[in-house]
Amino acid sequence: MARIAYFGPEGTFTEQAARSLADDGDELIPFETIPLALSAVRKGETDSACVPVENSVEGVVPATLDGLAEQEPLIAGAEALLPVHFSVLTRPGATDIRTVASHPHALAQVRLWVEANLPGAKPVATSSTAAAAVAVQAGDFDAAVTAPVAVQHYPLEVRATEVADVRDARTRFLLVRKPHHPLPEPTGADRTSVVAAAANRTGALAELLTELASRGINLTRLDARPARGNFGEYRFFFDFEGHVAEPRIGDALAALRRRCRNVRFLGSHPRADGVPATSQASAGNEDFVEAADWVAAVRRGEQA
Ligand SMILES: O=C(O)C(=O)C[C@]1(C(=O)O)C=C[C@@H](O)C=C1
Structure with missing residues (x-):
């Protein structure tokens, strides 16, 4: 357990x-x-x-x-x-809705709905969607934008369901x-994540991206966040297809590490959507294994 x-x-x-x-x-x-x-x-x-x-x-x-x-x-x-779609909860029988509380991510996903259905209501950020339900129950705010399951936990009235400005969020x-x-086993539909503090010089980020691209590795996300040290210095978060146990991913991680000492591995695990890794000619795992075997043979003086 x-x-x-x-x-x-x-x-x-x-x-x-x-x-x-x-x-x-x-x-x-x-x-x-x-x-x-x-x-x-x-x-x-x-x-x-x-x-x-x-x-x-x-x-x-x-x-x-x-x-x-x-x-x-x-x-x-x-x-x-x-x-992700939301329910809007209020205290039972509430009529005058002046404040709408939720997590900032949730408020941003229902802005148009609130403008159209609760005109004039003021959005208020809470630490999470469920924290908004707690606050409405306590009488701090009038409506909460929550996950559909929240109503099972808090004695509030459901005023709307399936609320979302963008479908299929x-x-x-x-x-x-x-x-x-131990890391989960590779499945062929995996995601690997790293964060690297690229040097503040021309081309540093492009070099890291090139290490991935040249090995046929498809990025699924790239984000920059301030490094929280010197103004203008950033950390780059890379998510890409593949698992560190695969030769080409291991090779790419080694290259990132060579180029940037400040790189942190954040995990390799199966993708929830099950999308298999993109394969590219001459950049498959078998190509990496075959090429490494060839170099080993050359070193032994056994080149075929
Ligand atoms: O507040 C919650 O219910 C959360 O789990 C957080 C969170 C988020 O961080 O985006 C999760 C999903 C929704 O997009 C809105 C809020």
Whole structure:
């Protein structure tokens, strides 16, 4: 039985994602913020933590990226992808809706709906969608934009369901743990993540990208976040297809490490959408193995 920290309180999208990744009998423990959920794993209070990483409408979740780039390393061993549409909850019978509370990512995904359906209502940011439900229940705000499951946890009235300005929005979540756990086996449909503090000089980022491109590795995400040191210095987060156990991915990681000492491996795990890695002529794993075998043969004086 594992203990899984998640970005809570109860009723967040992240809880749903954690449930989809948990095994029977695992214990799920809510934490009020993403940094608190990550530090529960680092302190050994839980075995893993489930946190949101990117949304198809609003982009990355900065607290997760920064939290994985700093302090002791954590590795993503699994991911979940959830469809995202919202319910709007109020206290039973409420009529005068002046404030609408939710996580900033959620507010950004329902802005047009709020303008059209609750004109004049003021958006207010809360730490999560479920924290907004707690605040509405307490009488702090009038309406909460939440995950559909939130109403099962809080005695509120559902005023609208399936609310979303953009159809088919999705959020991806990671299950992270300490690096000493064995990596999941490669499946052919995997994702590898790294963060690198590229040098502040002409072409430094292009060099890192070229190391991936020249090995036929398809990027699935690239983000920059301030390095939080000198103004203008950035960390680059790369997600790409493939698993570190594969020869070409190992070769690419070694090249990134050669070019940039400040690179951190953030995990290799199966993709939730099951999309297989792109293959490119002469850049398949077998090509890397064959080429390495050939060099070994040359060194032994056995070139065929
Ligand atoms: O507040 C929640 O319910 C969360 O799980 C966080 C979060 C996010 O970080 O994007 C997750 C999915 C939705 O996009 C809105 C909020």
